[in-house]
Amino acid sequence: xxxxxxxxxxxxxxxxxxxxTRNRFELGMWLFMRYSGLALVFLALSHFWMQHVxxxxxxxxxxxxxxxxxxTGQPVxxxxxxxxxxxxxxxVLAVAHGINGVRQVTYDYFGHRPAVYKxxxxxxxxxxxxxxxxxxAALFMGAAAGGGEAALR
Amino acid sequence: xxxxxxxxxxxxxxxxxxxQVLWLLHRISGLGVVIFLGTHIFGMSMAAxxxxxxxxxxxxxxxxxxSIGEIALAxxxxxxxxxGTRIAILELRPSLxxxxxxxxxxxxxxxxxxxxxxxxxxxxxxxxxxATHGLR
Numbered sequence: 222x223x224x225x226x227x228x229x230x231x232x233x234x235x236x237x238x239x240x241x242t243r244n245r246f247e248l249g250m251w252l253f254m255r256y257s258g259l260a261l262v263f264l265a266l267s268h269f270w271m272q273h274v275x276x277x278x279x280x281x282x283x284x285x286x287x288x289x290x291x292x293t294g295q296p297v298x299x300x301x302x303x304x305x306x307x308x309x310x311x312x313v314l315a316v317a318h319g320i321n322g323v324r325q326v327t328y329d330y331f332g333h334r335p336a337v338y339k340x341x342x343x344x345x346x347x348x349x350x351x352x353x354x355x356x357x358a359a360l361f362m363g364a365a366a367g368g369g370e371a372a373l374r
Numbered sequence: 375x376x377x378x379x380x381x382x383x384x385x386x387x388x389x390x391x392x393x394q395v396l397w398l399l400h401r402i403s404g405l406g407v408v409i410f411l412g413t414h415i416f417g418m419s420m421a422a423x424x425x426x427x428x429x430x431x432x433x434x435x436x437x438x439x440x441s442i443g444e445i446a447l448a449x450x451x452x453x454x455x456x457x458g459t460r461i462a463i464l465e466l467r468p469s470l471x472x473x474x475x476x477x478x479x480x481x482x483x484x485x486x487x488x489x490x491x492x493x494x495x496x497x498x499x500x501x502x503x504x505a506t507h508g509l510r
Binding site: 258353 | 378379401404405407408411412415416418419420421422423425428429432435436440441444448451452455458459461462465466492495496499500503
């Protein structure tokens with residue numbers, strides 16, 4: 222932001238307009254936040270109320286998760302495919318929604334220091350992508366990864 | 375680092391009343407959920423890649439400190455969902471902008487209505503679990 226002094230005590234700031242591509246990206250993310258948010262209201266709340274409240278965190282066991290995801294090494298059932306799809310869609314939407322939220326917060330506090338902002342965002346995006354890929358692999362390749370035979374007990 | 379946060383907190387409470395407070399709560403609850411989300415996805419993935427580590431994580435989930443944090447998580451999640459719905463509806467339907475004050479009030483009321491039974495069930499289950507299994 223360049224500033225020019227016209228009369229003493231009056232500073233006029235010339236704000237550089239946002240580039241067209243960045244503008245389109247921000248509009249896309251704005252819409253994505255609304256629609257993914259509305260989907261996540263149902264996905265995240267249903268998940269939380271099922272697993273954390275109705276079943277209850279204290280009743281969650283390794284064996285139950287193994288059965289629900291179908292990573293026991295047995296042939297996968299239709300029910301397990303539906304659970305995997307449910308978790309996969311929720312994972313992608315939640316992580317993307319979360320990253321964009323964190324991006325906006327980071328921009329609010331570090332937007333005036335582009336190097337810090339870009340550095341922080343790179344680290345956050347890399348961590349988020351790794352965690353998501355790990356989650357996807359656990360859902361769809363869990364049995365091959367050793368979640369079945371090499372189980373605890 | 376901390377100064378902008380303090381300014382944000384003070385100015386949000388002071389500046390334009392309820393809408394600003396909801397904005398701040400939306401931000402805090404969102405950050406709360408996203409921090410748990412990262413560790414939760416990682417911990418659950420370990421069910422496939424490292425069952426002993428996954429079991430260690432489940433053991434942490436069954437401690438009193440985590441149970442308290444989990445109730446805070448429920449509050450963050452439900453508020454963020456309800457308030458996010460308010461934001462989405464208002465921004466996609468500008469004709470409703472006259473009713474912002476009403477929307478703000480209902481955002482809080484619906485959050486409390488959904489949260490009350492959730493917290494009661496979670497607290498009841500936690501207390502009965504620690505009563506039989508003891509504190510670890």
